[in-house]
Amino acid sequence: MTIYDDRWMGAALALASRGIGTTWPNPGVGCIVVRGGVVLGRGWTQPGGRPHAEAMALGGIDARGATAYVTLEPCAHESARGPACADGLVAAGVARVVVAAQDPDPRTNGVGIARLRGAGIDVATGVRAGEAAASMAGFFSQQQRRRPHITLKLALSLDGSLALADGTSRWITGPCARAHAHLQRARADLMLVGSGTLRADAPKLDVRVPGLEGRTPGRAVLGRGPAPAGWQHFNSLEALCQSAAHHVLVEGGAGVAASLLRADLVDRLLIYRAPILLGGRPGIADLGLAQIAHDRWRAEPVVALGPDRLEPFTRIR
Amino acid sequence: MTIYDDRWMGAALALASRGIGTTWPNPGVGCIVVRGGVVLGRGWTQPGGRPHAEAMALGGIDARGATAYVTLEPCAHESARGPACADGLVAAGVARVVVAAQDPDPRTNGVGIARLRGAGIDVATGVRAGEAAASMAGFFSQQQRRRPHITLKLALSLDGSLALADGTSRWITGPCARAHAHLQRARADLMLVGSGTLRADAPKLDVRVPGLEGRTPGRAVLGRGPAPAGWQHFNSLEALCQSAAHHVLVEGGAGVAASLLRADLVDRLLIYRAPILLGGRPGIADLGLAQIAHDRWRAEPVVALGPDRLEPFTRIR
Structure with a gap:
């Protein structure tokens, strides 16, 4: 039986969250290396997807006999961008590896774990796997469904309005909720609006949070009409589903929200709810x-x- | 300085809540009599408003030297329906009276407290007064504004719909939320629907909670058209405001909700929110x-x- 403490996996999940929104095309993974209750190394997937979390955590430490906690099965495939992490863990001499989610990528799926075990390393799997899969929902969506993970953001009054009858919508929610919504942008790979919203509101769709200005993801419009320079343009939901983005954040309006919901393409719902009636x-x-x-x-x-509340919901599938 | 423990006022407030919805035309008051940490007597306003809470708590006990906690200033006026509670407390020989809210009724307002003090009783006032006033919101509303306290109940989806586009609304919320909503009926003096809802849905507006079938309050309709037998009929918001009811519970629909909100007549909002999109x-x-x-x-x-949530809101005035 592998001895582990799943609170260390909590630490690895927290490290993983640092990379969310920057690691495409790779998943954002976290890794922590512990021996005798002492943290030897910590790492998370770096911008652009490399180096991987394990390589970051193992760099410059003596990990012999230690336990490595990693939120995703260590990769088994070498690439031009770096060596296989399973081989790196074997070479580092760790005694145990605790894995949250198994890697759905067919180049690794189970092969990484088998390679560790083949080298005599004690491996536990499935530890806090649900949380890990949720933290890499976009990567899992692409691997398993060949489409992005889609989050619909709505800023609503108690009665579900997004604007007054005359269209006034500044501001439904307060500065705290708006800053939180901007943080969600920084965690996405692509932001999407409907063509009606683009024409009516010309949203800037930037990350207006001090220190995160550089984290603005790509922008896209769904529907008819031209896209602004630098924006992606999807003519249909089918085209959107073919995007390689992991996480798409839908920023409105009511029409694109309804068309995504009708097609059952919304995986997560973020309702920023203001205590007002419109x-x-x-x-x-x-x-x-x-x-x-x-x-x-x-x-x-x-x-x-x-004064506002975020009400998050996940589609049960 | 009066020595008291405001947790006993919490007990008195809990006793008061037992009468809510049954005590009209009197407020629902709670009283607990304590000496040396021992509860000697407890009482709450009885159905129809008499006997009062203090008379119930003092009945059959020796209260000499005790402390009485009461959620509303003891009444100073004798009536054909019973003696003044301030006199009853004096006669019982209590040493201290701890009062939450002062009685806005001009026959008592301050007079009850003065009479207790005049008899040498130590009196503390304003202890958890906000909670007490909230528990008697309808009585306070009638005394101070000459209109009922109006609660608007809405059963809504996340997007604020009360029905599908074709009118289907059974069921938005689940059995637990519906039972809770029926309990709110038992705490009201009058239930109100708009004439459109009456025609479209013919709601029964009864209390379908086992054991509380007899607690169904009066029914009323706002708007044009005839009222069913036994229902009150209000032609206008002005007529509704002249009702002597303490607590009016508005059960829909969207039109009556909007007209009450436009007139700023809604004091409390109970949103039963189902985790669905319509x-x-x-x-x-x-x-x-x-x-x-x-x-x-x-x-x-x-x-x-x-699976549902009740989101209660109070109008800030």
Whole structure:
């Protein structure tokens, strides 16, 4: 039996989160190397996807006999961009490797774990695997479904309006909620708006958080009409699904929200809810539902953001 | 300085809550009599408003030297329905009286406290007064504003719809939320629907909670058209405001909600929120707002009700 403490996996997950939004085309992985309760090394996937978390954590330390906690199965394939992490862990002489999620990439899937075990390393798998898969949802989506993970962001009043009847929408939520929403942009690979919203609002879609200005992801528009310079343009949902982006953040409006929901393409819902009543324009256009469907959305804990609340939901599949 | 423990006032508030919805035309008050850490007597306002909480708590006990905690200033006026509670406390020989809210009724307002002090009783006032006033919001509303306290109940999807586009609304929320909503009916004096909802849905508006079937309050309709037998009928918001009810619970629909909100007559908002998206009929009709108004609603803690959530808000005035 492998001896491990899954709180160290919590530390590895926290390290992984540092890379989210910067590691494409690779997943954002975290790794921590521990021996006798002492942290020897820590690492996370670097911008652009290399070096990997394990290589960062093992660099410059003596890891012999240690336990490495890693949020994704160590890769088994060498590439021009770096050696295989499974080989790196063997070479470092670690005694144990604790893995959260198995790598769905067919070049590694199970092969990394087998190579570690073949070298006599004690391996535990599936430790906090759900949290790890959630933290790499975009990578898993591309590997398993061949489409991006899609998050729909909505800033709504209590009654579900996104604007007054005359279109006024500045500001529904307060500065704390808006800053949080900008942080979500920094964690995405691509931001999307509908062509109607692009024409009506000409959103800048930048990350207006001090220190994160450089973290603005790509921009895209869905629908008819020309795209601004530098923006991607999707004519259809099918074209959007063919994007190689891991995480797409949908920024509105009501029409694109409804069309994504009708096609059941929304994986996560971030509702920034202001304690106001507007009785104005609905945040989602007619979904054309024939019956009320329960059990589609799993609520995550509500986050207080000044006077507003973030209500996150995950699509149950 | 009066020595007291405000946790006993918490007990008195809990006793008071037992009468809510049954004590009209009197407020629902709670009283607990304590000496040396031992509870000697407990009482709350009885159905129809008499006997008062103090009379119930003092009955059959020797309260000499004890402390009485009462959520509302003891009444100073005798009536055909019973003696003044201030006199009853004096006669019982209590040493101390701890009062939460002062009685806004001009027959008592300050007179009850003065009479206790005049008899040599130590009196503390304003102890958890905010909670007490909230528990008697309807009585305070009638005394201070000459209109009922109005609670608007909405059962909404995440996007603020109360029904699918075709009108289907069974069921948005689950059995736990519906039972909680029925309990709110038992705490009201009058339930109100708009004439459109009456015609479209013919709601029964009864309390379908085992053991509380007898607690169904009066029913009323706002708007044009005839009222069913036994229902009150209000032609206008002005007529509604002249009702002597303490607590009015508004059960829909979107039109009556909007007209009450436009007139700023909603004091409390109970949103039963289901984790579903409908993209259907909005829960509130156009409010005709010219600007987005913040700082109108104070959020109370969210209550989990099975898969749904109750989001209560109080109008900041």
